[in-house]
Amino acid sequence: MADPLTIPAFLAMRLKQRRVECGFGIVGDYALRLFSDLFDEGFPIHVTEDEQGAAFAADAYARLRGLGVVAVTYGVGGLKVANAVAGAWAENVPLLVVSGAPGVKEAATDALLHHRIKNFDTQLRVFRDLTQAQAVLDNPATAADEIDRVITEVLSHQRPGYIEIPRDMVEVPIEPPRHGVRPHLPPVDEARLAAAVEDILEHLRGSESPVVHVGAMVWRRGLAADLIETATRAGILVATSSLAKGLFPERHPLALGVYMGAVSPEKVVERIEGASLILSLGVLNTDLTMGAFTARREEERLVEASDTEVTIGLRTYRNVPLWALLPAVAAAAEAEGLKPHHEESPYEPTFHPEPDTHLTVARVIAALDAHLDSRHGLIVDPGESLFASVDLSAPNWCLASAYYATMGYAVPAALGAGLAEPHLRPVVLVGDGAFAMTGLEVAAAAFHGVKPVIVVLDNGGYGTQRPMLDGPYNDIPALAPENLPAVIGTGRGWLARTEDELDAALQEAMETDDVAIVRAVVPQGDRSPALKRLTDALGRKV
Amino acid sequence: MADPLTIPAFLAMRLKQRRVECGFGIVGDYALRLFSDLFDEGFPIHVTEDEQGAAFAADAYARLRGLGVVAVTYGVGGLKVANAVAGAWAENVPLLVVSGAPGVKEAATDALLHHRIKNFDTQLRVFRDLTQAQAVLDNPATAADEIDRVITEVLSHQRPGYIEIPRDMVEVPIEPPRHGVRPHLPPVDEARLAAAVEDILEHLRGSESPVVHVGAMVWRRGLAADLIETATRAGILVATSSLAKGLFPERHPLALGVYMGAVSPEKVVERIEGASLILSLGVLNTDLTMGAFTARREEERLVEASDTEVTIGLRTYRNVPLWALLPAVAAAAEAEGLKPHHEESPYEPTFHPEPDTHLTVARVIAALDAHLDSRHGLIVDPGESLFASVDLSAPNWCLASAYYATMGYAVPAALGAGLAEPHLRPVVLVGDGAFAMTGLEVAAAAFHGVKPVIVVLDNGGYGTQRPMLDGPYNDIPALAPENLPAVIGTGRGWLARTEDELDAALQEAMETDDVAIVRAVVPQGDRSPALKRLTDALGRKV
Numbered sequence A, B: 001m002a003d004p005l006t007i008p009a010f011l012a013m014r015l016k017q018r019r020v021e022c023g024f025g026i027v028g029d030y031a032l033r034l035f036s037d038l039f040d041e042g043f044p045i046h047v048t049e050d051e052q053g054a055a056f057a058a059d060a061y062a063r064l065r066g067l068g069v070v071a072v073t074y075g076v077g078g079l080k081v082a083n084a085v086a087g088a089w090a091e092n093v094p095l096l097v098v099s100g101a102p103g104v105k106e107a108a109t110d111a112l113l114h115h116r117i118k119n120f121d122t123q124l125r126v127f128r129d130l131t132q133a134q135a136v137l138d139n140p141a142t143a144a145d146e147i148d149r150v151i152t153e154v155l156s157h158q159r160p161g162y163i164e165i166p167r168d169m170v171e172v173p174i175e176p177p178r179h180g181v182r183p184h185l186p187p188v189d190e191a192r193l194a195a196a197v198e199d200i201l202e203h204l205r206g207s208e209s210p211v212v213h214v215g216a217m218v219w220r221r222g223l224a225a226d227l228i229e230t231a232t233r234a235g236i237l238v239a240t241s242s243l244a245k246g247l248f249p250e251r252h253p254l255a256l257g258v259y260m261g262a263v264s265p266e267k268v269v270e271r272i273e274g275a276s277l278i279l280s281l282g283v284l285n286t287d288l289t290m291g292a293f294t295a296r297r298e299e300e301r302l303v304e305a306s307d308t309e310v311t312i313g314l315r316t317y318r319n320v321p322l323w324a325l326l327p328a329v330a331a332a333a334e335a336e337g338l339k340p341h342h343e344e345s346p347y348e349p350t351f352h353p354e355p356d357t358h359l360t361v362a363r364v365i366a367a368l369d370a371h372l373d374s375r376h377g378l379i380v381d382p383g384e385s386l387f388a389s390v391d392l393s394a395p396n397w398c399l400a401s402a403y404y405a406t407m408g409y410a411v412p413a414a415l416g417a418g419l420a421e422p423h424l425r426p427v428v429l430v431g432d433g434a435f436a437m438t439g440l441e442v443a444a445a446a447f448h449g450v451k452p453v454i455v456v457l458d459n460g461g462y463g464t465q466r467p468m469l470d471g472p473y474n475d476i477p478a479l480a481p482e483n484l485p486a487v488i489g490t491g492r493g494w495l496a497r498t499e500d501e502l503d504a505a506l507q508e509a510m511e512t513d514d515v516a517i518v519r520a521v522v523p524q525g526d527r528s529p530a531l532k533r534l535t536d537a538l539g540r541k542v
Helices: A008-015 A031-038 A053-067 A079-090 A104-108 A122-128 A143-157 A188-207 A216-220 A225-235 A266-273 A322-336 A362-373 A383-389 A409-419 A431-446 A501-510 A527-540 B007-018 B031-041 B051-065 B079-090 B104-108 B123-126 B143-157 B190-205 B216-220 B224-234 B268-272 B322-338 B361-371 B384-391 B409-419 B432-447 B498-509 B529-541
Strands: A023-025 A068-072 A095-101 A135-136 A163-164 A210-214 A237-240 A254-260 A278-281 A302-305 A310-312 A315-317 A376-380 A427-433 A453-458 A490-495 A516-521 B023-025 B069-072 B095-101 B134-138 B163-166 B212-215 B237-240 B256-257 B277-281 B302-305 B311-313 B315-317 B378-379 B425-431 B453-458 B494-498 B515-521
Touching: A008 A031, A008 A362, A023 A031, A023 A053, A023 A216, A031 A068, A031 B384, A053 A068, A053 A079, A053 A095, A053 A409, A053 A431, A068 B007, A079 A095, A079 B079, A095 A122, A095 A143, A104 A163, A122 A135, A122 A163, A135 A143, A135 A254, A143 A163, A143 A188, A188 A278, A188 A310, A188 A322, A210 A225, A210 A266, A216 A322, A225 A322, A225 B224, A237 A266, A237 A362, A254 A266, A254 A383, A302 A322, A310 B268, A310 B302, A315 B237, A362 A383, A362 A501, A362 A527, A376 A383, A383 A427, A383 A453, A383 A527, A409 A427, A409 A431, A427 B237, A431 A453, A431 B432, A453 B315, A490 A501, A501 A516, B007 B031, B007 B143, B007 B163, B023 B031, B023 B051, B031 B069, B031 B095, B051 B069, B051 B079, B051 B095, B051 B409, B051 B432, B069 B079, B079 B095, B095 B123, B095 B143, B104 B163, B123 B134, B123 B163, B134 B143, B134 B224, B143 B163, B190 B277, B190 B311, B190 B322, B212 B224, B212 B268, B216 B224, B216 B311, B216 B322, B224 B322, B237 B268, B256 B268, B256 B384, B361 B453, B361 B498, B361 B529, B378 B384, B378 B409, B384 B425, B384 B453, B384 B529, B409 B425, B409 B432, B453 B498, B494 B498, B498 B515
Parallel strands: A023 A068, A068 A095, A095 A163, A135 A163, A210 A237, A210 A278, A237 A254, A278 A302, A376 A427, A427 A453, A453 A516, A490 A516, B023 B069, B069 B095, B095 B163, B134 B163, B212 B237, B212 B277, B237 B256, B277 B302, B378 B425, B425 B453, B453 B515, B494 B515
Antiparallel strands: A302 A310, A310 A315, B302 B311, B311 B315
16 A cells, blocks of 8 residues: 655655656755655755755746746745745746745744744745745645645746645645646637638738747747747748747747847847738747837737737737647648748857957857857846847757846756756856856756856946946956856866957867856956947937 | 935935944846935945845844845845845844835836836835835835834834835935934833832842843843943843843853753753743743743743833733833842842853864864954854854854844855944854855955954754754755855965864964955764754753
């Protein structure tokens, strides 16, 4: 006879059914038994330097695997991940928070137990504001159903969820689930779907230069492969939003890279804004991802499909969700035999260093572009790294907190990405300001066998903000990340001030089988071509 | 004619009136103008490595100055300090959060602006759960009054507060305040106060060996000097709670050190639990500060004074707050001419290293104790450092997250403490697990001219938890903090494995005028005498 079902056993089973093989987090006494039992169930929680790093790692894992778990102790652990969970909300990431808590019997005494805030439910109240669904597993009869309910809601809405487990519930036998995990996709109205598909096909038939602009919801709904297949057959150029960078591989002959309004290269802007038709698929219309709202997409040439509906010019078809629309349009186009619009060559970046020439942001990007290849996954931090990366071609996916824009995301994300897709080595582009926040998490990556390449774009402070308003608040303590290997006991570091130093450092960094930290020093006032384009465009608007 | 009043000008003035001369925080575009104007008003916001560090620094500043400020940008900044603010709530710290935010006009569009979470008020909702008072300064007519209201509530309740400033309000002229900051102390019932004082005096008269047990509320209400004066005149032995360690200087002839139940040395436990009378003043009765509730204080010999009332044996006198009671009892005792109970000698710790002998936690504590002197303020991190510090005599104050127990508090707190009391050099005792979380903040301390001595008690992982339940979740990436100076570009590091190495390292660390990082390696299974005493006592209870 099997052991009685417990919360950790059931939770581990459910997560593994979804290809989630580990979580990230830091233990504490309220979570000790939970972590221990999860480990015994074959579901390890990987330690990081700080809980913030664990949450960013889990977020990255979730983006790549479709679900991720950050596990924490009560109060001091839970609240340390509030910001990362808010970011997961903003960017539609299915991130599950699993928190230990005082026992039901302990909490009933209303005693001043350590890690308590106002009341024992304060943490739950905070996460009600930051997650889609919440559960406190204080009842053995409903615990399994509650886990299924939260996971169902997380997957259905692609938003974070919260599960709190009182420590005296961890080994209590629980009832089996009654319903299971049954994510509900946004509903389809078949008649409207058919009408919308016909409407889109009609537009496509007469269209000389249509383009696709693809956003994160295509990724979240698991439609990337479909999209690549369809676009390739139809020979349609594909741009992505910055939240979906690399979803369509950026060295593909049909890839336009990232369209972010004026942030993007002029060639991309012209192709998109001058297209006969823009098929916008699952793109969030946010200030940052639309280049401070400099993006210009004329309504009459825009098909905008969201997670729930599609708008074609002035007509909106309700209940025509992306997940149903994309395959339907693909099938219709296939049946119609639409001929390819474009035949282009794959992009093959090269870099020829000028000896003894000091680095600029533009040249750092060019060098990194040339050293990236199909073995790499890219992760970029918000700010200048994110802007600059528009001129960088991701051979595979690229992860970024591209809308919520929480600095310090990228280095810890490398751990999650490296475990989610072990066949790709994470390459991180991060500023010196963000590296100060979470750069030490590279130690956690190494500890768990992930060996990222970290390129620190060091412009001496909060460089993205200096053009807006400069003052001592943009100056930060200078660090020498290239010396971090002596602190973490593994890895190699390089300091590059010139083009040839950087080229050599990247060459060695890509070859080494260890953690590699390359600090690329650029002038404090230098800006990326992307940020210059944005500033120029905003200047023209004034 | 003076410039029109603005929010930054008014806020800076109010803070400086309270001896708050700087804040801690990280800028962002929603907070740029705010930081800039505060700087121009002579109120700089000091940058840290990450917002979490800024909040801990501000918390330490608040404990020492009576008010502290953490300033952040919206969303990504605000939510990063949620945990630290929760800790300030739990431990009665008057910490003010000042957050930038999207402009009133921007928010009215309901657009997807970066750093937005669910709604524009999500951050405010979270801080309603974590603070005593909140204000969004969106109205020029009431902004000054709202600032005064929040500061008043923060000081009155000794809890954190929250002020959000939309960026389009920063330079708008505002109306002058109508009421000012008028903290209200808990109310006094004069008749009950007189009765309580007489009751206490009656107990003291017949008491052979009374002791005082003093908690953080004595500190928060500014009664420390009174207490030291009174206890010294009356010759009464004084113990503190771990939240108030050092409030009564621990090398004073009458100091008993910290009473934390079974965690404390037997001599202290005997003196307290065997006392003819315990005068408990402003002590929080929490699991951790009471040594996992092992503290035994018999009701009939206990006078327990809280922030609002006093209980003498079975009798409670309502509306007899600490702030009124303590001076009244002191005056009455003085008038009565109570003769001193004790004449003892000041404590003068020494350490004689055994050559080539590997370190233990006990010997690290003994060595540190001997090297601490009146020029130092002590800061200890939760966990083993906190437990172990019970055997360490603080010559001045000691700061700790001793109840909320948020790991990683100590290193960033050194920055806040060093600026709040520049005449004392912060000496930090921190475990390797906590150092991993926030140890890099030592770079921010150095950047702002604070040169702490950091002693990293390295027991190879989460050592406090191993005796409870051990597994891979207690293992962490090993760091070599002694090599951090090469990363932060300043300071010196030492690795000590033996008693003589530690003695020499501490000698040099105390002498150097730079940041000093001493890593003291102890066996993984070794525990402090304090933790052993607790474990033994809990074992006996079972």
